Amino acid sequence: MTSNRYRKGKEILDKVNPEGIEKIKESLKDMAPDMERFIVEFPYGDIYSRPGLDLRTREIATVSALTALGNCAPQLRSHIHSALNAGCTRQEVVEVVLQMAVYAGFPAALNGMYAAKEVFKERDEKGLR
Amino acid sequence: MTSNRYRKGKEILDKVNPEGIEKIKESLKDMAPDMERFIVEFPYGDIYSRPGLDLRTREIATVSALTALGNCAPQLRSHIHSALNAGCTRQEVVEVVLQMAVYAGFPAALNGMYAAKEVFKERDEKGLR
Amino acid sequence: MTSNRYRKGKEILDKVNPEGIEKIKESLKDMAPDMERFIVEFPYGDIYSRPGLDLRTREIATVSALTALGNCAPQLRSHIHSALNAGCTRQEVVEVVLQMAVYAGFPAALNGMYAAKEVFKERDEKGLR
Amino acid sequence: MTSNRYRKGKEILDKVNPEGIEKIKESLKDMAPDMERFIVEFPYGDIYSRPGLDLRTREIATVSALTALGNCAPQLRSHIHSALNAGCTRQEVVEVVLQMAVYAGFPAALNGMYAAKEVFKERDEKGLR
């Protein structure tokens, strides 16, 4: 049975990062089958679906936080994809990551920049903007 | 002698948080007089003054990062003021802070919310929006 | 309308920390009324209510994490209360906090110990074990 | 000369993770020969050998902390092995890691889950439970 929260979350994920969540689902289906559901339901169904902040701004907030925290490179790359899919330009992503040098230091910002570089290259190969 | 970078940075700070930087200047003038200058010049003169991201979005990025890092309550409060002065609504600040529950956990988001509450109260008393 | 998830979460909170969640509700009712609901529903309704790990062990896991992260003293104190209410002894809390010296350093463990000391004193005054 | 603390620590490591400490010893013997000794003596000889908390609970506390800190994947994998060797079930490890989504965010919990997945696969190949 699919909850309403799951449906609302999936709708957003289908816009910004349909592949990312499928990989998580596939990867964890045997050992933690509920985790994919929780990710769709709480972050996306409960939070991202709220009014008061558009998707593009939400992804900018997330890219900022993950660059600053600096301990979750795969998720940062995934959210840089989401940010671009939600309408951010590449230059905006670069600006947000660069700004993190001020709040989390240059090493965190540099590693964020390398994450963005990988994402941009991957998207170039797929012809995505 | 005032550098061009200082002037550009001061111009932005005058818009978003003129009191904050004065407090830092006053507080550190004897022991680290250059620190206030560095803060005006690098974060504001070099980074916030760049084109490609408007001030409001820059402050949203900073509020996200400081809430997620969770170890700098005074600076978070200061940037919530800046975000509101740069045109964010209170509801947008609340949304950004709430979203951090997903990326840095509920305690970090709760402490961010308490920081926002203090700032809102202070602004109510001063008749600021 | 109260969701099933809320009811399940509230039931657990009533056992381990009924006052903590009331304070959060009261404190955030004007600015972020949904946050208390999210805390009851996701952490408690979805996670703590799962089979496979008893409440006492869940609270030990949380006290460990919050001591190690070291940036959320109020929530650490709250979960030390919860741990004791869930059946941990004071000595077990002390052991868990001390062990964090190994994984997050002595300062984090010391600050965890001071949090525990405050909680123990408060409970002595209330005649709680 | 082997200290009493070293002997007590080694005894515990022989139960939960004899290979891990051998790798550290071999790897650091030339550049920091004392480090292996310090690891056996302080974390294991002084802390894990204390009464008041059983080994299984100690490893749950450590897995919680390392998942939440999120910056030490090799040591997290090593302690997931230790937790299973100390009597935790795989499902208990999964529950502890999942719970960290609440306190350190979903990215930290996801990376903890991937660490657990690697460990489970390695143990499947060796016929370990």
Added chain:
Amino acid sequence: MTSNRYRKGKEILDKVNPEGIEKIKESLKDMAPDMERFIVEFPYGDIYSRPGLDLRTREIATVSALTALGNCAPQLRSHIHSALNAGCTRQEVVEVVLQMAVYAGFPAALNGMYAAKEVFKERDEKGLR
């Protein structure tokens, strides 16, 4: 019975921060009497007493780390005292803290500067350099 490690550690603490450790001992004597012993024995008896790095440099390393981590203000203040007692000048402490803006961001460096300011004031009152 006092171990040799305790004696070696206490000797160093008597030079750099005799009051700090007495406060910890007094504060934790009832709930975690072994913690003070562990602090004297491992950090000071085992680590600070090693040849290869003088005390002054060790305290600079510690002030750097605690400023960068940013979640342990009381211990940072304590180690700024130790650094000055070990022969660092106030200006050296200021330089180290300022440099952390590069590696952990401006908020962490600012909070480190405020910690130094408090320590300097306290020492002025006591006539310490």
Added chain:
Amino acid sequence: MTSNRYRKGKEILDKVNPEGIEKIKESLKDMAPDMERFIVEFPYGDIYSRPGLDLRTREIATVSALTALGNCAPQLRSHIHSALNAGCTRQEVVEVVLQMAVYAGFPAALNGMYAAKEVFKERDEKGLR
């Protein structure tokens, strides 16, 4: 046009790590061409060039911070090179990294040690001390 700050910063980088900054420049020239300039100008031109702390001590402070933060392995390796180029001995680097076990925990110190090991090996191959 090259600023005076850039020239001062480049002079220091030429002493401690000329290759590191060239790699960053090359890597980011298309997506964030200003970042290399900011790194030369602020950390090196503004901070490292200040009197009051010699280069060797500055690099010890940086190695301490990056080991403790534990989320930027490439930058830590780069600064271990810089520390050795600025006159630190290998043994001093090992001592600083080991000491971080006290302040950031054993996993952070272990990962710092592995970073140092890689750097030492690379330098052995190049005949560097």
